[in-house]
Every structure is written in C-alpha cells, then in structure tokens.
Amino acid sequence: TEQAVAVAGGIIGGILLFVLIGITAYLLWKKFCCLLSYEKLTSPVKTTNANAIFQDQSTSEIQVKSTSRSRSIPFIIPPTLHGRDWINEEQVQEDSDPYAIPQSGPRSSFHSLAGAYVVGTINPELYKFPEDKSETDFPEGNIGRLWFSIEYEQESERLLVSLIKVRKLQPPADSCSPFVKIYLLPDERSYLQSKTKRKTLNPQFDESFVFQVSSKMLPQRTLKFLVYHVDKQKKHHLLGQVIFPLKNETLTDDNKLVIWRDLEKENLEPPSDYGDIQFSLSYNDYLGRLTVVVLRARGLKLREESHAAS
Numbered sequence: 001t002e003q004a005v006a007v008a009g010g011i012i013g014g015i016l017l018f019v020l021i022g023i024t025a026y027l028l029w030k031k032f033c034c035l036l037s038y039e040k041l042t043s044p045v046k047t048t049n050a051n052a053i054f055q056d057q058s059t060s061e062i063q064v065k066s067t068s069r070s071r072s073i074p075f076i077i078p079p080t081l082h083g084r085d086w087i088n089e090e091q092v093q094e095d096s097d098p099y100a101i102p103q104s105g106p107r108s109s110f111h112s113l114a115g116a117y118v119v120g121t122i123n124p125e126l127y128k129f130p131e132d133k134s135e136t137d138f139p140e141g142n143i144g145r146l147w148f149s150i151e152y153e154q155e156s157e158r159l160l161v162s163l164i165k166v167r168k169l170q171p172p173a174d175s176c177s178p179f180v181k182i183y184l185l186p187d188e189r190s191y192l193q194s195k196t197k198r199k200t201l202n203p204q205f206d207e208s209f210v211f212q213v214s215s216k217m218l219p220q221r222t223l224k225f226l227v228y229h230v231d232k233q234k235k236h237h238l239l240g241q242v243i244f245p246l247k248n249e250t251l252t253d254d255n256k257l258v259i260w261r262d263l264e265k266e267n268l269e270p271p272s273d274y275g276d277i278q279f280s281l282s283y284n285d286y287l288g289r290l291t292v293v294v295l296r297a298r299g300l301k302l303r304e305e306s307h308a309a310s
Contacts, residue, residue, distance in 0.1 A: 144263040152251035183224040275300035
C-alpha cells in the first residue's frame with residue numbers, strides 16, 4: 001500500500017509539474033508575439049513610385065501658388081500727385097502706366113500737398129475737438145461763472161447736486177475766500193454749504209450734496225446758489241447768485257446734466273411798496289382742502305395815523 005501511495009504521489013506531482021511548464025511556455029510565447037507586433041508597427045513604410053510622383057506634383061503646385069500670391073500689390077499714386085516730379089524733396093516716379101510702382105522712397109514718406117493726404121498719413125484736422133470757450137469767453141461786466149451738475153434718483157427720490165467750480169470772481173478786496181450756499185426753493189430756511197476755499201478767484205470745489213424731494217414736487221422746485229466771500233473779520237459778503245428752475249429739466253438716473261451759469265447780483269429793490277409776505281400752499285386731494293400758512297413778513301409800511309404795526 002505504501003508503494004501504491006508513493007507511485008500515485010509521483011504521478012500527481014509529475015502532472016502538476018508538466019502543467020506548470022506548459023503555462024510558463026504559453027506566457028513566454030504570448031509575450032514574444034507582442035514584441036513582434038510592436039516591431040512591425042514601428043518599422044518604416046516604404047513609399048511607392050506613384051506616391052512620390054503625386055508628392056512632387058503637389059509640391060510644384062504649392063510653389064506655383066505661393067509665387068503667384070507673393071506678387072507685390074501695386075501702389076497707386078493719388079491723382080493730386082500726378083504731374084509732380086518732387087514732393088517735399090522726395091522723388092516720385094511718373095510713367096504712362098497708372099499702376100507703376102515707385103523705385104525709391106518708402107510709402108509712408110509721402111506728405112500732404114494742397115490739403116490732400118496720402119494713404120499712410122493722418123489728417124490732424126479730423127481729430128480736433130471743439131474748443132470749450134466757457135472758461136475764456138466772459139461778457140463785459142461779468143462778476144463770475146458757476147459750474148454744477150444735477151441728477152435725480154427715482155428709486156430713492158434724491159436730488160444729487162454737484163458743485164464743480166467757480167471762475168473769475170470779482171471780490172471787493174484783492175484776496176478772496178469764497179464758499180457757496182445751496183437752497184432748494186421754496187424752502188429758504190434750510191440750505192447746504194460748501195467748504196471755504198482760501199485766497200482764490202477761481203475756486204475748484206468738486207463737492208456733492210443731496211436733497212430729499214419727491215418726483216411729483218421736483219418740477220416745482222428751484223435751485224439757488226449764493227456765492228459768498230469771507231473777509232478777515234469773518235464777515236460774509238454776497239458776490240452773486242444763480243437761480244435754476246427744475247420745471248423744464250428732464251432728470252433721470254442715467255441723465256446727468258452739467259450746467260454753467262453766470263452769477264447775477266442780488267436784487268435789492270423791494271417788489272412792493274408795502275412790504276413782503278411769505279406763505280406756503282398745500283392741497284389735499286382726498287379732502288379737497290387748500291391750506292394756506294403765513295410764514296413771515298418784512299418791510300411793512302406803517303400808516304400815518306398809527307405809530308406801530310400789529
């Protein structure tokens with residue numbers, strides 16, 4: 001029995017060894033086949049005579065096309081330059097052929113002649129901006145000019161006023177320290193004031209101010225600018241004013257108006273011989289009621305029979 005077991009074990013071991021050798025041989029053969037396929041792919045491919053002939057023909061056609069395209073574009077001399085032998089000490093070739101190419105001189109060397117400009121040059125007259133004469137042309141007796149801008153924000157109901165500058169002020173003294181008060185009439189009790197600019201007749205402010213006003217009331221409002229001068233005793237002297245009604249202006253978020261106005265002197269003459277009175281009006285649509293409020297009065301004249309006014 002022991003011999004039979006030994007024989008069976010030997011047979012099984014031999015079979016396993018044979019199978020292992022077969023698997024190893026198969027793997028080596030497969031790897032060798034892969035190497036042969038790579039060598040075939042990387043081997044150079046031989047071209048036939050027909051392909052060589054086709055390549056020669058295509059290259060010759062490409063050369064012909066490139067030579068035909070590389071021909072120079074003829075340069076045409078404007079008609080105003082024909083009949084001239086020299087332009088600004090540079091020679092121009094003349095020929096019966098209107099497409100003759102100049103033999104010497106770069107194309108950009110040609111200059112203007114009798115108001116005509118050749119291709120390659122720039123006419124500076126086309127790029128001149130209109131001259132702003134608002135800072136140079138002042139009428140006789142002018143006491144100053146004020147620049148400002150206005151813009152209205154519909155969503156927030158805010159009137160944006162930008163005080164830009166004032167030019168050519170006429171102060172009572174040699175030195176001038178101006179500032180500006182801005183009113184939104186008919187409200188004369190509240191105002192916005194700019195900073196004071198020291199010792200200048202041409203102050204540059206560049207300040208922004210905000211007035212809260214509804215879009216319905218905006219056409220009824222008027223901007224009023226008062227330009228003052230501060231002397232050494234800190235007293236304020238009115239140099240001039242600008243009145244700008246808003247009723248005829250179209251103010252939107254994307255429409256910023258830049259405006260300048262000449263200063264006007266304050267009208268010191270009383271509008272009435274009997275004095276002035278200030279009042280306000282408001283109308284209630286729902287109740288159909290008009291409310292009149294008397295604010296103040298000034299310059300009232302007394303009658304001869306009375307010694308005091310009540």
